[in-house]
Amino acid sequence: MAGIMPSGLSDPPRAAPDPAVSQPAATPSSSVATTRLLAVGSLVGLIVLGLAWELWLAPIRPGGSLLALKVLPLVVPLAGLLKNRMYTYRWVSLMIWLYFTEGVVRAYSDATTTGRVLALIEVALCLALFAACAWHVRLRLRRAAQAAA
Numbered sequence: 001m002a003g004i005m006p007s008g009l010s011d012p013p014r015a016a017p018d019p020a021v022s023q024p025a026a027t028p029s030s031s032v033a034t035t036r037l038l039a040v041g042s043l044v045g046l047i048v049l050g051l052a053w054e055l056w057l058a059p060i061r062p063g064g065s066l067l068a069l070k071v072l073p074l075v076v077p078l079a080g081l082l083k084n085r086m087y088t089y090r091w092v093s094l095m096i097w098l099y100f101t102e103g104v105v106r107a108y109s110d111a112t113t114t115g116r117v118l119a120l121i122e123v124a125l126c127l128a129l130f131a132a133c134a135w136h137v138r139l140r141l142r143r144a145a146q147a148a149a
Helices: 030-057 066-082 086-109 112-146
Strands: none
Touching: 030 066, 030 086, 030 112, 066 086, 086 112
C-alpha cells in the first residue's frame, strides 16, 4: 500500500489492539477438560457396551438381537460432545435417564448373571455421563459469568 501512495503519505498509524477484544479464545481449564473427557468416554463406553451386550455377550436371543439398535440415539450426541457444544451436554444429561432406567430394570429382571453385571455397568456409565455433563455445564456457565463480570 505504501508503494501506491505518493511520497510523504502513508497509512495512518494503527491503534494498539484492545487486549479484551483481540485475545484468542481461552483454553479450557483442567476441570472442564476432565469433564469433557469423562463425558465422551462414558458415551463411547455406553455405545460399545450396548453393541457388545446385545450382539455377543448376553443377547436376549441367541445370535444377537435388534436391541443393538438402541445405541443409535447415543451416536447422535457424540459429534456435539466432541465439538464441545454446550447444548449437547444439556440434552444428553436428560436423554441418558432412558438408558439408566433400562439398566436398572435389566439389573433386576435379567435371568443371567452376565446380563445383570452388564446392566450394572450400564447404570454406572449413565451416572458418570450425567455427572460429567452436569458438572461441565456448570463449570462453563460459571466461567462465562466470570468473564462477563
